[in-house]
Amino acid sequence: MAVWALGINHHSAPLDMRGRFAFALDQIAPTLQGLRTSLTGAGRLHNGVETAILSTCNRTEIYCAADMPALDHTVHWLAHSGGISTDLLRSHSYLLQDGHVARHAFRVASGLDSMVLGEAQILGQMKNAVRAAEDAGALGRTLNQLFQRSFAVAKQVRSSTEIGAHSISxxxxxxxxxxxxxxxxxxxxxxxxxxxxxxxxxxxxxxxxxxxxxxxxxxxxxxxxxxxxxxxxxxxxxxxxxxxxxxxxxxxxxxxxxxxxxxxxxxxxxxxxxxxxxxxxxxxxxxxxxxxxxxxxxxxxxxxxxxxxxxxRTGQAQRQAAVEQAEVIIDSGVQSFMHWLDQRRPEGGSVSLIRDLHAQADTWRALEIARAKKLLARGENIDQVLEALSRGITQKMLHGTMAELHKGDAEQRAQTADTVSRLFLRSSRPPASEQEPSAVPGTKKL
Incomplete structure (x- = not known):
């Protein structure tokens, strides 16, 4: 799972340029829909792409999550929406990925990236942006985790440091x-x-x-x-x-x-x-x-x-110690989020295997349905077609399992049989390893 963010703010862009990309709260839903449609149509992403937009007087930021990143396409989309060239937008924007996205979101929520250091208003604006994305059906598990962790980090920063002390709104x-x-x-x-x-x-x-x-x-x-x-x-x-x-x-x-x-x-x-x-x-x-x-x-x-x-900016020096404390809290939050994100990636968990299993099952199902439709079109008996359909799917599902049960020595076959029993035989019968070896295909009783 890839996470990326594109944004402009008071540090990177002048006021009039920020005005080109300001979205009122009631514009967020249709804008998110347009962004998701554009990303899905890019030929790189699936329909489950997640998006959220944070738009305030000081910043407009787009947050995205999908199986594969689409950074350039996101830049092109935002530039087109603001009526400027992509080169001009790139010169006044920032493009972040993965851990850098988390760090930025945590700093924004905590008020560390605001014009008024430590101000609390941005947290409410961020929550409104998340609510708007949820209402638009654009927020998925990954971005939801990112933002919920942002809110938790912001709460810890405000309760554990004096980041808001001496601030001038x-x-x-x-x-x-x-x-x-x-x-x-x-x-x-x-x-x-x-x-x-x-x-x-x-x-x-x-x-x-x-x-x-x-x-x-x-x-x-x-x-x-x-x-x-x-x-x-x-x-x-x-x-x-x-x-x-x-x-x-x-x-x-x-x-x-x-x-x-x-x-x-x-x-x-x-x-x-x-x-x-x-x-x-x-x-x-x-x-x-x-x-x-x-x-x-x-x-x-x-x-x-x-x-x-x-x-x-008056009082900035007095709050520097609080900023350093807040950055330590944010570092910990970033590490925690990246650990969670890594567990959802192929190298860190079973998500890829689950996705591949679903894809394989869908392929088998599609093949057997196509075959059944051809038989029905030729006038074959419907009961016989359904029988062939179910048998074809069953055989495809069991073929690899049956082959594995005949591989290796007796001990390996027994371990495979135990695994297969737990996966396929959902009954009160004991695991295959506790049964007589002769009950396992391809084994001999000693």
Whole structure:
């Protein structure tokens, strides 16, 4: 069994490229189906290929498992889905196999590969990705083991180390930057665009500073009202946002929209109405919610998830000891997973033999059925055809066994007979080794 992963993240690819490969949660199932169909049609894999996709603002990663790897085909598929060349994707991505996949997945789940070192949100996102793969019927035994072990390692890392201590979240970083622009956040009006988990986190941090007004603008009114109720905030229809944008000093956006929802023209109009009083804007969405050109406006302070990197890295040195402890836990987890994986490979267990037995039995069955169909087509008696069918299958199954029972000396034949009895004679009779030797074909009573 081969395991491989292809991904891009905040270390390997710029924001706009990551946006090309961002998949909303409701897109995961059809995307997985398309990937599996593509891999199966590549002529290399069987219908049981396993797939899962993890897509967040910082990364998009494809995890696969099958009898044989299809690394190049996976790269071609992802490049095509994002509308770029395979060479360009290769220059901004990472391709991992077997133990390297496990190590990467364990580090991601533990928060070691995040922009915010030790952050816990990625673990929930990973669990959502696994749930989506399960619902799509794309998750098999191997990937399920990989992810369940990832969750167990992450739990051990968080309970045994201080990896999350001293960390600064994206939400806290946004508030810190806003407080550098505005002397008193309690006098500001804040607009949140979206109502997902990230917006809820940022709104919680801003609400602690008691801003003058908080408004939630969301595509789904019910969800927006539910979030607004937590903070005593007002709500706004997303369609009304351009008309009221000038009323707000800070705008934080994070939606699943595939296109920007706040354009350059809307912000320019808002600045004129504000008489060029500054606007603080944070775009936490991938792909972007706010057009990139907005950043060039003189009175706008626009930050993306990548712009926040220098802020959230504060405290990195203090957590280095915890990182080293976490890596030791991850090393142990990788060894355990690879041992489990090796047991499923031909050189490490009986999986190959079982697969070959099934294949041999299917071949025999297909041959006898084809022969039976020919006899029936010639008008042969159906009872006689069925008799010949059953006899043909039985003879094929027993031929090798009968031959082995006649090989070797008396002791070898007795051992073979004992094995054959246990495999084929499912009754209360004692093993052949406990019977009279004369009962075994090809032996003589001493």
């Amino acid at each position: 994206m939400a806290a970083a946004a508030v810190r930057l806003a407080s550098q622009l505005f002397e008193d956040l309690s006098r500001t009006r804040v607009l949140f665009v979206g109502a997902g988990e990230m917006i809820e986190l940022v709104a919680t941090h801003f609400a602690a500073r008691n801003p003058r007004q908080i408004t939630i603008a969301n595509r789904t009114q019910e969800r927006g009202e539910k979030l607004a109720a937590q903070f005593g905030a007002s709500t706004m229809r997303l369609a009304d946002l351009p008309e009221h944008l000038h009323e707000y000093d800070a705008v934080i956006s994070c939606t699943a929209s595939s296109l920007p929802i706040i354009g350059l023209g809307a912000v320019e109009s808002a600045l004129k109405k504000r008489r060029h009083r500054p606007i603080f804007m944070v775009d936490l969405a991938v792909p972007r919610d706010i057009e990139a050109e907005v950043k060039d406006l003189g009175d706008v302070y626009l930050y993306t998830v990548d712009d926040l990197a220098s802020v959230v």
